[in-house]
Amino acid sequence: MATKKFRCKVCGYIYEGEQAPEKCPVCNAPASEFELVGEDKPEKKTFNKNSNTYILVYTAVIVVIVSLLLSFTSAMLKARQDDNVKLDTKKQILSSLPTLDLTQGDVATLYANTIVAYELLDVEGNVVSKLDPVDDFDVKAAEGQLPLYVANVDGATKYIIPLNGAGLWGAIWGYIALNDDKNTVYGVYFSHASETPGLGSNIATPKFQKQFEGKQIMNNGVFVSIAIVKEGQKVVGQDQVDGISGSTITSKGVESMLKNSIGAYSAFLDNPQQPTNEGGNEL
Amino acid sequence: MKMNEELKNTLLGPLSKNNPISVQVLGICSALAVTVEMKPALVMGVSVMIIVALSNVVISLIRNTIPNSVRIIVQLVVVAALVTVVSEFLKAFAFDVSVQLSVYIGLIITNCILMGRLEAFAMANKPWASFLDGLGNGLGYAIILVVTAFFRELFGSGSLLGYRIVPQSWYEAGYVDNGLMMLPSMALILLACIIWVHRAVDKELQEK
Numbered sequence: 039m040a041t042k043k044f045r046c047k048v049c050g051y052i053y054e055g056e057q058a059p060e061k062c063p064v065c066n067a068p069a070s071e072f073e074l075v076g077e078d079k080p081e082k083k084t085f086n087k088n089s090n091t092y093i094l095v096y097t098a099v100i101v102v103i104v105s106l107l108l109s110f111t112s113a114m115l116k117a118r119q120d121d122n123v124k125l126d127t128k129k130q131i132l133s134s135l136p137t138l139d140l141t142q143g144d145v146a147t148l149y150a151n152t153i154v155a156y157e158l159l160d161v162e163g164n165v166v167s168k169l170d171p172v173d174d175f176d177v178k179a180a181e182g183q184l185p186l187y188v189a190n191v192d193g194a195t196k197y198i199i200p201l202n203g204a205g206l207w208g209a210i211w212g213y214i215a216l217n218d219d220k221n222t223v224y225g226v227y228f229s230h231a232s233e234t235p236g237l238g239s240n241i242a243t244p245k246f247q248k249q250f251e252g253k254q255i256m257n258n259g260v261f262v263s264i265a266i267v268k269e270g271q272k273v274v275g276q277d278q279v280d281g282i283s284g285s286t287i288t289s290k291g292v293e294s295m296l297k298n299s300i301g302a303y304s305a306f307l308d309n310p311q312q313p314t315n316e317g318g319n320e321l
Numbered sequence: 322m323k324m325n326e327e328l329k330n331t332l333l334g335p336l337s338k339n340n341p342i343s344v345q346v347l348g349i350c351s352a353l354a355v356t357v358e359m360k361p362a363l364v365m366g367v368s369v370m371i372i373v374a375l376s377n378v379v380i381s382l383i384r385n386t387i388p389n390s391v392r393i394i395v396q397l398v399v400v401a402a403l404v405t406v407v408s409e410f411l412k413a414f415a416f417d418v419s420v421q422l423s424v425y426i427g428l429i430i431t432n433c434i435l436m437g438r439l440e441a442f443a444m445a446n447k448p449w450a451s452f453l454d455g456l457g458n459g460l461g462y463a464i465i466l467v468v469t470a471f472f473r474e475l476f477g478s479g480s481l482l483g484y485r486i487v488p489q490s491w492y493e494a495g496y497v498d499n500g501l502m503m504l505p506s507m508a509l510i511l512l513a514c515i516i517w518v519h520r521a522v523d524k525e526l527q528e529k
Binding site for chain 1: 474
């Protein structure tokens, strides 16, 4: 006599016998969780579901349907996504200016009102080309050229330099806004792709970023960047901020990002093109 | 009536007696990764719930046509497609949320709860039951995530959902956040404690 088949509703285990087992040997579900599997279903299939032809056709159809679905979705939403990315970049640039309130009003308008110029500099610090800050703000700088945003905040000129570096797990980036003395930090903004939540990701918090405000990147007219050190340590000849405990590598990543990204602009920083009243301590 | 009872079990069973994390011990990897703070844990829980439910329905609808030898791949394709579509929509309509979720959305594809439910339930049940099963399992997953994240954020950062709970005066008096809470190893210990408590309360779960 043929045995009956019982299937565990919890884990799918198939038991063969006259009666459902007391307990599922895989997941310990009680007998009540078993159901009889109708094995005497008439075989009315006209083709073999496990034949190679069927499998090939089936997978091909599934893949085509799925890829159509995906490309359709992607094409439909592309324009919106690009707008979002652009708006987000504008927002990030503005985030380096701590006095702006980004929660109020339209970011795009605020951006158009604040950022007055987008320039590409050569390594000597000379302006190579001036681009429209609103429409061309995401034009990539060519090799050997340095992008620079100029902002006007309540009548004062601020220079915004994009930063790029590496954290512990992935890319980190940000923007640093300098006062027109090209020395004092007006504000910073950092973001990251995949730093550890609760540890390295704290570089994106206002608490960490606030520390940079008012720090100086020059020492006696020479670019020295800003050190990020363990709480309580002291660095000579350089301004410093506290790193994040528990994420030394991310903190170091921010430090070298500042040093490398701003360092490329040293010719521009050493050479104030427009004489300013306040004048920092560059020569 | 019996049918309803069964459906209710399908939905509510995974919350406690059949919890995907604390009883079946599935999805541990993501449970360790996203529970440092409450917010990602909540969002991850909700996303997993939606995607398990949807993919359960899709697989259940086509279950009778899937060739046995490639079923896992078909399930994977469906899950990956759903996850991609959801993340595309998030990028278009809720950009801020998608930035916050970043890698987590992609991680859902590799969540073994999904494969487990598709393989064990959706392949053999009707769409509506599969939908409830997905919802229940997602919810069971979310509950454990949120509980773990609650303790990790409270003791690790002194805050909940980003709001400060431990007052500044405590820190001035010498209170220090527990850095171990931030590390995945502590999440594992916490999960073990949850399983322990769960089994102590629900005697049925204990092995003899």
